[in-house]
Amino acid sequence: MVDIRQVRYHKNVNGVNLCLKIRNRTSAPNSKVFKISFKNKERKGHWHRLSLILAIIFNILAFVYIRISVTNLLVIIIVFSFLAFFWITHSVQSESIIVIPTVGIQSSIKFVFGREDVFVPWSNIDDIVINEVIKLNCVLYYLTLLVKTSPNQSNQDSYGIKLMPLFKYTKPRLVMLEIIYSEFQTLLMGAQRDGVRSGSGDVE
Missing domain, CATH: 1.10.287 (Helix Hairpins)
Structure with missing residues (x-):
């Protein structure tokens, strides 16, 4: 059972109309789906x-x-x-991420034929940021997931950080990315509070 919470319409950096849908999944507590698709599919x-x-x-x-x-x-x-x-x-129809606190994040890219999914465990997620990129004479913004990588061979306690950009094909503007960022931070802080209350050592 999926309940649509809010729908927003904005143009991306190329002036193409986008539709952002934020949905709550009742099958998993506090989990959300963020989906950005092109408005004029037909x-x-x-x-x-x-x-x-x-x-x-x-x-x-x-x-x-x-x-x-x-x-x-x-x-x-x-x-x-x-x-x-x-x-x-290889024409992208939509991009989406499913955020399930304490479980992980799944990023999906839907093409005309087929889709591509990437799953990141919750323990590997360090943070999420809005990254500013200067390309030619344009300033672009990307929602970027900071993912922990395996420890270095020299120092087993030292973790590296890998950047994983989200919604890199639909290219939404900053106003749409800020909405997703705010919702994601709410889930992230809620998971940290629950981890502290339960005494779990998985959440730092």
Whole structure:
């Protein structure tokens, strides 16, 4: 059973409309799902089909009006088909993270065909920050998870920190990232308080 708590609409850094849904999962106490998806899915699918049709028409016109060999035509068709297949299959539809305190975080990227999931145990999570990145003449913001890595060989008590950026394909603006950051910090502090009350040594 999933209850939708709030829905927000904002544009990303490229001016594309995004939809943020924050949901409470009743199956796990205090767990939440943050999902960012493109608002105009139907329009995106329409442009995918239109691009494929235009590529086919272009190849037919090239074969009829331009005198090229059959071998060159086959090479062009194969290249266009591969590019169209790669573009469609690697087109991101949405990104989401599931936060379950004391258990872990699962980051998911949904493509047109298939999805990619990454799970981080709660004991490996150090913190979450909003990272500022300067790219060319633009300032971009990324929600970044600080993940503890294995201890160094020289010092078994020393843990390294690995940066794991979230929502790197949908590229939401700072106003949307601040909402997710605030909700996540609430869960993180709640888990720390529960750990102190129960006397657990897993939460520092």
